[in-house]
Amino acid sequence: MVKPKAEPLRWIRRCFLCWTAPLLFLLSAPHLESDKDVGALAVLGPLLGTFATSLTGLTATLLGCSICRVAFVQLLVQFGILLYAHGLMFSFTFESPKSALPNPVFGATSGATRFLEKRTLGTISVVLPCLNEPYAEKTVLKFCDRTPQEVLEEIIVVDDASTPPMAEKLQSVPSRCKMKILRHQESLGLMIAKQTGGDAASGTYIGFYDCHVAPAVNWYKETMDLLAAKERRLVVPMIADLDLDTWDEKVHGPLTAKCYINFNADFWWYDDESDFIPVISGGLVATTRKWWQDSGGFDPGMRGWGGENTDQSLRTWLCGGDILRAKSSHVAHMWRVDSDPRTLSRFKLKHQTDNLARVAAIWFGEFKDKFREGGLNPTINVSQAAQRIKELQCKPFVYFLHRFRKLYRGGGVLPDNVFNLRLKGSNKCIAKTGGGLHLADCKAATKLHLANMIPPGFPHPDDFEAQPDHQVVCGGHVASSCAKCPQGHGESYCHMDCRWLFGECVPRVATQMPKAEEAFMFSGIRLWNTFPYKSYADWAETRSFSSTADWQCVNQQYLLDRKGHMRHASGHCVSADESRLRSSTCEDASLWEKIDGFVPVETTRYLASVRKYGLTDDVPDS
The missing domain is CATH 1.20.81 (Receptor-associated Protein)
Structure with missing residues (x-):
């Protein structure tokens, strides 16, 4: 057919x-x-x-x-x-975020590379809260020029009622920058401006940055990689110093990223080898849009400036998230310097609330009474924040302290022992009056404790004991002991078998990390319950102690040896004349002793809470 x-x-x-x-x-x-x-x-x-x-x-x-x-x-x-x-x-x-090697076929900035970035990384919304900010245009253009179009979702400038409006200052910003301006009709403060920008953002990720910064080339890569790996996460760039003339990162300038808080909810800079961050500094941080929405952003009861960084950090750590630094993501920041009028702020705070007190009321739990030595106002209403904590199933504050126990225990924020320091052979102890230290009757003494983490090679109290005769080689000669090496020439004659430390020549083998059987863990001495703002600790000038918990500041390094010398890293010792403290050579220095020691309540409470919640040493400690 x-x-x-x-x-x-x-x-x-x-x-x-x-x-x-x-x-x-x-x-x-x-x-x-x-x-x-x-x-x-x-x-x-x-x-x-x-x-x-x-x-x-x-x-x-x-x-x-x-x-x-x-x-x-x-x-x-x-x-x-x-x-x-x-x-x-x-x-x-493909290229590693650690090493931006050029693409062998299309080049490092080819369309294919950017195409791949968009598919794998998502997009980022850059939020810039601004109030009478003279450098907003420079900041916008830096983000625009150094963020690929395929990665940049938008730049949101939140104008917190600037005069004149920021829109007038940003008229020349090209359309390729995808800039949006949101304006408050009255100034509501930094955190409300950030909340406005974050709520309006539509990118996969949201980066909050100050209106006076300059991102480096490839600033976004590691930040977005880290955020892509975990939804409940904050990422902080390495914060560099900004050169106002070039509007770029200062060459060979310092980099910082990490902060911690004390029981007054103040944040302080510090550093260690870990990339995990207890508390962000405030203005430079990125997160996922999903976590921003789920977490609610900031405490709605806060106004003005400050405290929102701590609130956001504790909410992240205690509610299932973490905070990391991105070492290859650099953002240069302009710091306020009184001596440079170009850096001075051009606004006054309005509607300021006691945000640090709100942080303590929301998060400190059983440690609330440590805030300002019991000075927390019990009438502060944090019911909205408490409801959000319940919804997110957040953990108690002790989890945060335990997660960073290397800092809080090892840095002495939770001290093992609090004591008075008495001048041997007298009834006089060290006391603080105003901004200075002096000798007073021990009944009026100021409580002290050992503090600050140990730097590499920090001495042990035993290192300054009398050394038995034992032939050593020091530099270009031989001596019967390290103590005999200097021969009046100081550090220059202390080498080879010996090491110059705290003004003395001691055996090199003895200057390793503290002996295992000892509980000695600290490199400084601090006033208990006091966190002054000065960044130095010079007993010879009778100034008070910094609250920094790390060991970066050599000026804070003090050691009480077995004989009672209070040694400073400079090689001098703390002495006393009548009621005045002074610096002297250690051979002629006064001797001190610890008396009336006790374990403070915060440490007792911490140890009890660790047992109560079954916290173990299996989790990281830094």
Whole structure:
């Protein structure tokens, strides 16, 4: 029987079906970038697939092949081309966020690279809260120029009622910067401005930065990589010093990122080897839009400036998240310096609340009475924040202290022992009056404790014991002991078998980390319950102690040796004349002793809470 010829309508239907798969491939393939220099494979993959499968479908149709077979063949060809094209894109454009090596085919800034970044990293919204900020345009342009278009979702400038409006100062910002300006009709403060910007952001991630910063090239990469790895996370860049003349990072300038808080809810800078951060400093941090929405942003009862960084940090750590620094993400920041009028703020705070007290009321729990030595106002209403804590199933404050026990225990914020320091052979002890230290009756003494983490090579109290005669080589000569090495020439004659430390030549083998059987863990002496703002601790000038818990500041390094010398890292010792403290050589120095020691309530409470909640040493400690 002769097969009837296909009707024209049937041929049209067959051709339509055979061309449907290529069209669907084109629609389902990654959308082409509008940028003129989009990577070649990003374009050729869909086009090549469409051409090849369309040709296959047309040929098969003309030969009268089965519709099902034609569609099946087309799908196989399309799928193979899709995998091949994207496999090539991945092999040609992948680069480690640690080492931005140039792309061997398209170059480091090719469209294919940016295409891949958009698919894998998502996009970031940059939020800049500004109030009468003269450097807003420079900041916007830096973020615009150093963030690829495919990664930059938007730059949101939140104008907190500036005069004149920020829109007038930012008129020349090009449209490619994707800038949006949101304006408050009255000044509501930094955290409300940040809340406004965060709530309006539409990127996968939200970066909050001050209106006077300059991001470095590739500033976004490691930040976004870390955020992509975990939803409940904050990421802090390495904060550099800003050169106001070049509006860029100072060459070979310092970098910082880490802070901690004391029981007064003040935050202080410190550093150690860990990339985890207890508390962010405030103005420079990024998070996922999902965590921003779920966490609620900031405490709605806060106004003005300060405290929001601590609130946000504790909410993240105690509610299932973490905070990391991104070492390769640099953002240079302009610090306020009284001597440089270019850096001075041009606004006055309005609607300021006691935000630190709110932090303590919300988060400190059973440690609330340590805030300002029991000075927390019990009428502070934190019911909204308490409800959010319940919804997020957050943990008690002791979890935070235990998570960073290397700092809080090892740095002496939770001291093992509090004591008075008495001048040996007298009833006089060290006391604080105003901003200074002096000798007073021990009944009026100021309580002290050992503090600050130990730097590498810090001495042990035993290192300054009398050394038995034992021939040593020190520099270019031989001596009967390290103590005999200097021969009046000081440090220059203390080498080889010996080491110059705290003004003395001691055996090198004895200057390792503290002996295992000792509980000595600290490199300084601090006033208990007092966290003054001065960044130095010079007993000879009778100034009080800094609250820094790390060991970076050499001026804070004090050691009470076995004989009772209070040694300073400079090599001098603390002495006393009548009621005045002074510096002297250690050979002629006064001797001191600890008396009336006790374990403070915060440490007792911490240890009890650790047992109560079954906290173990399995979790990281820094």
